[in-house]
């Protein structure tokens with residue numbers, strides 16, 4: 044596959060301290076490979092890549108993707 048620079052981007056903005064953005068591996072086994080902690084107001088802009096096929100977000104956050112916007116703060 045090679046390095047994929049064309050993966051979709053997503054944006055996460057933390058609405059509280061300690062929001063976690065967890066990357067899950069692509070391929071046969073699905074496991075956590077990276078966990079990033081964001082404090083309130085911090086923004087992470089990242090892509091889906093050859094290493095990352097799914098993302099799990101813990102905590103209150105605004106999430107923007109090409110599929111729309113989710114306000115996970117209001118659940």
Ligand code: TRP
Pocket residue numbers: 064065066067077078079089090091092093094095098
């Ligand atoms: N090294 C990871 C990768 O290339 C970095 C990364 C990209 C990442 N997107 C992510 C980590 C989303 C956590 C969440 O796949």
